[in-house]
Amino acid sequence: DVKVTQSSRYLVKRTGEKVFLECVQDMDHENMFWYRQDPGLGLRLIYFSYDVKMKEKGDIPEGYSVSREKKERFSLILESASTNQTSMYLCASSKLGERTEAFFGQGTRLTVV
Amino acid sequence: AQSVTQLGSHVSVSEGALVLLRCNYSSSVPPYLFWYVQYPNQGLQLLLKYTSAATLVKGINGFEAEFKKSETSFHLTKPSAHMSDAAEYFCAVSQKTSYDKVIFGPGTSLSVIP
Numbered sequence: 001d002v003k004v005t006q007s008s009r010y011l012v013k014r015t016g017e018k019v020f021l022e023c024v025q026d027m028d029h030e031n032m033f034w035y036r037q038d039p040g041l042g043l044r045l046i047y048f049s050y051d052v053k054m055k056e057k058g059d060i061p062e063g064y065s066v067s068r069e070k071k072e073r074f075s076l077i078l079e080s081a082s083t084n085q086t087s088m089y090l091c092a093s094s095k096l097g098e099r100t101e102a103f104f105g106q107g108t109r110l111t112v113v
Numbered sequence: 114a115q116s117v118t119q120l121g122s123h124v125s126v127s128e129g130a131l132v133l134l135r136c137n138y139s140s141s142v143p144p145y146l147f148w149y150v151q152y153p154n155q156g157l158q159l160l161l162k163y164t165s166a167a168t169l170v171k172g173i174n175g176f177e178a179e180f181k182k183s184e185t186s187f188h189l190t191k192p193s194a195h196m197s198d199a200a201e202y203f204c205a206v207s208q209k210t211s212y213d214k215v216i217f218g219p220g221t222s223l224s225v226i227p
Contacts, residue, residue: 004156033215035217040122040219041219042203042217042218042219042220043157043203043217044217045214045215045216048214090156090157092156092157094215099145099162099164099207101147101159101162102157102159102215103159104149104156104157104158105156106154106155106156107154107155107156
C-alpha cells in the first residue's frame, strides 16, 4: 500500500517557536507538496519540490521554509510560529507529470498559542 | 490564471437520493481534472480523474463525473447516497507549467440524512 506519512497528527506550539513538520513517502515520487487547509479556503499550496534540494514557492510561502535533502522526505519549517499559522497541514506526493494524482498524508493539525 | 469554483459549501441529501456536487473551472488550456474526498480527520483520497480519454469518468464508491467543455464543468454525481458518503469533497485542476501545479477548489461538505 502506498504511503505518505506525516510525523505528527496533532501539535501545539507557542508563538515564536521554530516548528518542524516532517513528511515521508515510500513511492519514489519526484514531486512533493505542502498545503495548508482552512475552512472555506480549500487547500492552498505553501511550497513544492520536484527534486532533491529543489523547491518552488507556492501561493502562500510567507513565514514558511522547506527542506528536501532526500527524495523521500520533505520538511516544512515555521521559522517563528504565529497564531495565524494555526491550521491543518497536508503533505502530498506525486509522480512527475500533470496527469498523475497526488497522494496525501493524514494531515497535521497545528495549534499555535 | 486557473481557478476552481464549487457551488455550495454544504450539501445535504437523504440516504438513497441522488448526489450532485458542482465544480466549474477556468483554464486557458485543456485541463486535467480531479475529484478528491476527505473523511473526517483524514487526508485526501482520489475519487476519480479526467485526463481527456473519455468525458464520462467513473470512480470509486459508485461516483462518476462528466467533463463538459462548453460549460467548463466537471460535476460529481452518485445515483444513491449512502451514509458513508458523508465527507468533504474537493475538485481540483492540474496544468503543466514550470511544474505540475494542482489547484483545489474550496470544497463541499456533504451530509447524508438517514
